[in-house]
Amino acid sequence: MSLIxxxxxxxxxxxxxxCPNRAISQGETIxxxxxxxxxxxVGHYDEPQCVVVCPVECIDPDPAFPESHDALLAKLARLQEQDA
Structure with missing residues (x-):
């Protein structure tokens, strides 16, 4: 599941x-x-690094993007291929 x-x-x-996947960027307000x-x-660390470093605990699972551990690993493999 992606985070939000x-x-x-x-x-x-x-x-x-x-973020090791460069998934986080400055939005319009946050x-x-x-x-x-x-x-x-997944594939980098045991827990999401954005959650680890966030001082206000504002990062949650995004219910709009449910994904299994295997799906997250497959996504990582695709990202690594794209970024190579």
Whole structure:
């Protein structure tokens, strides 16, 4: 499942550089996560790094994008092929 940043975001700038898939960018008012690039850090870390570094706990699972662990690994493989 992709993650989503909620309205509690304070634009502290710590999540964007923590993302190994470059899925996080500055949105119109708060940071946003691109569900096509978010793998919840599966294949990189044991837990999502944006969640680890977020000081206000504003990152939640995005129910609009349910994905299994295997689907997240497959997405990571596709991203690595694209970015090569």
């Amino acid at each position: 940043i909620n309205a509690l975001c304070i634009n502290c700038d710590v999540c964007e550089p923590a 940071y946003v996560i691109d569900p096509a690039r978010c793998t919840e850090c």
